[in-house]
Amino acid sequence: MTEIAYFTKEGLENLKQELQYLKTEGRAKIANAIAEARDKGDLSENAEYDAAKEAQALHETKIAKLENTLANARLIDESKIDTTKVLALSIVKIKNVKNGATMTYQLVAENEADLKSGKISVKSPIAQGLLGKSVGDKAEITVPAGKMEFEILDISR
Secondary structure: OOOOEEEOHHHHHHHHHHHHHHHHHHHHHHHHHHHHHHOOOOHHHOHHHHHHHHHHHHHHHHHHHHHHHHHOEEEOOHHHOOOOOOOOOOEEEEEEOOOOOEEEEEEEOHHHOEHHHOEEEOOOHHHHHHOOOOOOOEEEEEEOOEEEEEEEEEEEO
């Protein structure tokens, strides 16, 4: 069974651009590497050729996965996101109850996750613990460092 992934407009565009790059320039680079390795002589003892063919197989696998993700991708209308509770694509401001530190995260699809820009996967432990909660709720979440308690300060889109 294939899994449906929800994306922002920006995230879906980035996915399409990456797929286009892999199908064009990416394939061309690998074809050149294979051709160069083939020109170096006997293929039965040519490690460079074997490596280039392996890279080609990995590249095609990545293309197939991206095509599958795009086939099952759904664009979320951000204007219709309910801000009374935490959902996919919500922007959530939380406070660590223990040390008072506040953080703001947007819950996005796995492919869009980028901690540096404040985007965490909806499948991450923190996001899983926040989903369905409302402003003022507290969530005790088990993370690799142990249990942490967060208070939800704000939900926006």
